[in-house]
Amino acid sequence: MTAALQTHSLHKRYGSRVAVQSLDLDVAPGTVFGLVGPNGAGKTTTIRMLLDIIRPSSGSIRVLGDSPRVGGAALRRRIGYIPGELRLDGRMRGRTLLDFLTELSGPVAPGTIDTLAERLGLDLRRPVHTLSKGNKQKLGLIQAFMHRPPLLILDEPTSGLDPLVQREFLSMVAEARAAGQTVLLSSHVLSEIQQAADRVAVLASGRLVAEGTVEELRSASVRRVRAVVSALSEEAVRAALAALPTVTDVEVMPTAEALHVAATVTGEVDGALRALLGGHLIDLTVEEPDLEESLIDLYARTEGAR
Ligand code: ATP
Numbered sequence: 311m312t313a314a315l316q317t318h319s320l321h322k323r324y325g326s327r328v329a330v331q332s333l334d335l336d337v338a339p340g341t342v343f344g345l346v347g348p349n350g351a352g353k354t355t356t357i358r359m360l361l362d363i364i365r366p367s368s369g370s371i372r373v374l375g376d377s378p379r380v381g382g383a384a385l386r387r388r389i390g391y392i393p394g395e396l397r398l399d400g401r402m403r404g405r406t407l408l409d410f411l412t413e414l415s416g417p418v419a420p421g422t423i424d425t426l427a428e429r430l431g432l433d434l435r436r437p438v439h440t441l442s443k444g445n446k447q448k449l450g451l452i453q454a455f456m457h458r459p460p461l462l463i464l465d466e467p468t469s470g471l472d473p474l475v476q477r478e479f480l481s482m483v484a485e486a487r488a489a490g491q492t493v494l495l496s497s498h499v500l501s502e503i504q505q506a507a508d509r510v511a512v513l514a515s516g517r518l519v520a521e522g523t524v525e526e527l528r529s530a531s532v533r534r535v536r537a538v539v540s541a542l543s544e545e546a547v548r549a550a551l552a553a554l555p556t557v558t559d560v561e562v563m564p565t566a567e568a569l570h571v572a573a574t575v576t577g578e579v580d581g582a583l584r585a586l587l588g589g590h591l592i593d594l595t596v597e598e599p600d601l602e603e604s605l606i607d608l609y610a611r612t613e614g615a616r
Pocket of ligand 1: 324327328329347348349350351352353354355356394
């Protein structure tokens with residue numbers, strides 16, 4: 311199946327500064343793909359190259375099977391885009407602006423704009439310059455979604471939106487996916503990616519540092535394991551855990567009946583559990599890390615590896 315989005319060895323330099331390097335991305339059609347990373351990671355630069363707003367220094371891009379460089383207006387009509395820093399101004403009412411944008415985007419099914427405005431809670435009668443940041447963002451979302459494009463490229467789409475509206479936005483993404491549309495979603499809000507994305511690419515300093523399903527990223531991450539065991543000596547537990555490269559930060563607290571053990575496990579918890587199962591396991595909790603913790607850990611490891 312042809313990828314909805316594909317980049318190969320994508321590079322972008324600004325003078326001596328490298329904004330994106332050796333980036334290979336492959337987004338399957340009909341999926342939601344998350345692009346996450348800290349400030350300056352290269353998310354916006356990547357997105358702008360996908361849209362031919364800026365040109366790569368080297369490497370290749372295919373968007374819906376076309377090169378963005380030659381796809382022109384016909385390709386852009388098949389994409390719904392919301393930029394990271396949406397600037398909307400002017401005395402035009404929201405509805406007038408959207409009607410105008412319809413001429414560029416191609417046909418919008420009757421009633422779609424009203425339905426989206428109602429879902430997001432936006433008054434389309436208000437002049438654009440009087441709208442708050444969040445309400446301007448809603449206008450941006452409506453223009454991205456309204457013509458039901460095969461591909462949605464959404465750069466930090468929920469910035470300025472309150473939690474209820476964010477939830478509505480997530481429903482819109484889920485519906486787009488169900489309708490076979492592909493969504494590229496960049497975000498700092500990792501919980502949003504966790505809920506919405508099929509796959510996630512993590513960028514740091516312009517490079518891809520991890521890619522996988524939300525589940526895979528989580529399983530490569532750090533968990534705190536806490537156990538209460540009896541019939542094992544403190545020394546035996548410490549020695550067994552110390553022998554495991556996956557285990558750090560071991561704490562063992564003996565009480566009259568048992569040992570309270572806590573350890574940080576990176577990746578599989580199998581080794582740590584086997585070490586504890588040498589005794590009698592009374593209680594066990596494995597704290598599920600959120601993606602945020604996993605990512606912070608990944609950044610730290612890639613930065614450390616340099
Ligand atoms: P944020 O979440 O803060 O928007 P980002 O992941 O989108 O970050 P980019 O905006 O793509 O990151 O920036 C990547 C790097 O490229 C940064 O170091 C940035 O300073 C640099 N950069 C981006 N645009 C330019 C430009 N026009 N000229 C010079 N450097 C730039």
